[in-house]
Amino acid sequence: MDQAADKARLKAELQSKINGMQNSRPSSRRLPTVPVLAGILPGGGLQAGAAYSVTNSTTLAMALLAGPSGAGAWCSVIGMPTFSVEAAAGFGIALDKLVLVPHPGDQWLTVTAAMVDVVSIVLTCAPQHVAPSDASRLMARLRQRGAALVTMGPWPHSEATLSVTGSNWQGLGSGTGHLRSRRMRITAHASTGRSRTADLWLPDLHHGPWSTSMSPSAPAAHSESGQQEFFSRPARAS
DSSP states (O other): OHHHHHHHHHHHHHHHHHHHHHHTSOOSOBOOOOHHHHTTSGGGSOBTTOEEEEOSOHHHHHHHHHHHHHTTOOEEEESOTTOOHHHHHHTTOOGGGEEEESOOGGGHHHHHHHHHTTOSEEEEOOOSOOOHHHHHHHHHHHHHHTOEEEEESOOTTEEEEEEEEEEEEEEEOSSOEEEEEEEEEEEEEETTSOEEEEEEEESBTTTBSOOOOSOTTOOOEEOTTSOEEOOSOOOOOO
């Protein structure tokens, strides 16, 4: 009798551990992702139930929203009062399916959790200090709802941290011309320690807002100021 009870208890404990391990992982469902970013993100794109960090570029954050939004998904931007809807529209983000909450105040966690229930991807500037227990509860909600989170700045449970590590504007000559496009080098540092880099044009004059024609291994040089820049001709249409 005691042996049967012990076996039942061990089985229940083992099942609980297995469930906990499964619930700690993001969903295997992949959200639509701009191709050049999908190539450097873990799993080949944005994963439902996962979080991602962007360190230094609102434009890059918009690029992460552009894929799901272009496929018809609802998006939300929280705690970013200077977020430009004009720029978002130019990058292909559907404004009629974009929910803005510029000033969540001390209700950031409540507002973000509520948005996770109704949209596919949330972009937010998280408070500087988020309690580990609150972060864990929000991640559990993401996994339950199958949404993705993009934070400006660090987040303790990020699948990857993306940053702009080089930038160069095209279009100006010797006192003539006008700015036409921007070439950016994007680096994604995965939580596993692996890093991948790719280049993209904003906008791509031949194929819309995003170009995938650049080689991920294109060389970079350093300017006199020490900032990484690209010195090459604009990419030709493929």
